[in-house]
Amino acid sequence: MSDPICPLCDRPIPDGTGSLHHLVPKLKGGKGGPTVLLHQICHKEIHATLTEAELARDYNSVEALRAHPRLAKFLAWVGKRPPGFRSKVPGRRRLR
Template sequence: MTGDPICPLCDRPIPEGVPQSRHHLVPRLRGGKGRETVLLHQICHNEIHASLSETDLARAYCTIEALRAHPRLAKFIAWVGKRPADFRSKVPGKRRGRR
């Protein structure tokens, strides 16, 4: 056990020095200011926002379980889960647009 925090989306450790960010389970602009946040790898956080609108996040994807069940995020989780915990995307910004 490394003692590093675990990303709740991909279940991989978040080692020191790896880009990370806090995700509001309910977007701030949709009533989530001051509500629960979770610490994620930056790459995982980017994928959530590339996959879902803030409205979708607030209405149907405001839990880790719901996020993990989303088809596109489930595919991403399977892909990123095969990478080392310190994996970083070489592509700047959003990888692709919402579908």
């Protein structure tokens, strides 16, 4: 069986390294709602870029996430990396 494909960056997700993202955050009523399997690095970038309220209100689909300017720039960058790529820099939430 082949690896699942990340719907954000279109790269394969190596076995067991995916991260489940709730399209509507659980805290905003998304518990039990639709989820997508993403690379850990893609998932972290979503939450570093957008608040829970922004995710629930304006970015509750893969298409909307891909259209966000900062995420689009990140996806163009990460798309050139191998599927198992992980950032070596410890992450911290960026100021908005």
